Amino acid sequence: MIVETLVLHASDFIEWLDASGPLGIARRSVDAQSLEVRLSQAPADLKLIHKPAGTALWRREPQELLRAVDGEANADDLVPPVEPLYPVQGEVRDPAGVFLPRRFAFNAGRRAGHRLRLFRSALGTRFGKAGGLHGRTTLDDGTPVPWALLELRVTPPLADPIDFVALSDAHGEFRLSLERLPALTKDAPADSYPGVLKLRAATDGGDPDMLPAVSVRTTGGAPFKAQLTVGVAPGRVATLTSPGRDAVVLKFA
Structure with a gap:
């Protein structure tokens, strides 16, 4: 009872x-x-x-x-x-x-x-057979941009796009694992896959789920654009940067 x-x-x-x-x-x-x-x-x-x-x-x-x-x-x-x-x-x-x-x-x-x-830190990120990307997020003058959210879309040939995400740390440093990215085939027409990088950040950091979009330095007459086109080589570990720079360079609106 x-x-x-x-x-x-x-x-x-x-x-x-x-x-x-x-x-x-x-x-x-x-x-x-x-x-x-x-x-x-x-x-x-x-x-x-x-x-x-x-x-x-x-x-x-x-x-x-x-x-x-x-x-x-x-x-x-x-x-x-x-x-x-x-x-x-x-x-x-x-x-x-x-x-x-x-x-x-x-x-x-x-x-x-x-x-x-x-989001994993550099310590917590491991690169497997698919490789990965690492680098820093900064302003044009080299000032680090901490807690920036990187959103990368890679499109392998004859396959659906794959989206990846990473967060830079307090020093603007990031590591992004390309886990699940398919390897290049023997008859692949190029040694990399096309990718598009977009970023979100705020001057005071903040909630990563609420960050606004920021511009990223590319090339051409209008150097800062909404996205950066990159080549992603599966199986390799590479440094991700803006063209001609040693970091991914951002600009707040």
């Missing part, structure tokens, strides 16, 4: 995802227990519970999130209460240094799942 049922409702849930490298594949979850999360804005009663699958957001208010039901709970007893939306902002860090720190911000209170991307 069940005398009482304790009903607990989490406010929201965060799933931390390993987002670096190729897109369009199932993302691997990062163990939340290995991360440090610091909140800069949140309700005073909010508590974070870290588990391997993610981070649960628990609150004491409203009281209906935690209540005792006489006897066995039925379907109506398990319906979560209406909870007003509340803002959550903070920063997540990986003490092991495999993933770069990042800021985040979202509205919670609807028991929703928030999937937040984490």
Whole structure:
């Protein structure tokens, strides 16, 4: 005989995802227990519970999130209460240094799942048989641009485009693995695949999921454009730069 049922409702849930490298594949979850999360804005009663699958957001208010039901709970007893939306902002860090720190911000209170991307550091990025790209993001005067998001689309012949993503670190340095990029065939007409690079960045860093697009230095009469055309050679590790420069050079609007 069940005398009482304790009903607990989490406010929201965060799933931390390993987002670096190729897109369009199932993302691997990062163990939340290995991360440090610091909140800069949140309700005073909010508590974070870290588990391997993610981070649960628990609150004491409203009281209906935690209540005792006489006897066995039925379907109506398990319906979560209406909870007003509340803002959550903070920063997540990986003490092991495999993933770069990042800021985040979202509205919670609807028991929703928030999937937040984490990007690998130079330490955490490994180049396999497909090769990879490395380099720095800077301004025209050489000043590093930290926390810039690089989005690279590579189009192998007779195949669908493959999208890759990486984030530069606090010094503007990045490493991008070309995992899953197919190797060149023996009769390939060229020794590289055409690629297009776009970037997002902000003067103060910020949430990588909210960064605005920036211009990148290319060649020609209008040196800064929305994208940079590059050749990507599978199986090789190469430095990615703007033409005639030693870095990928950006310009804010």
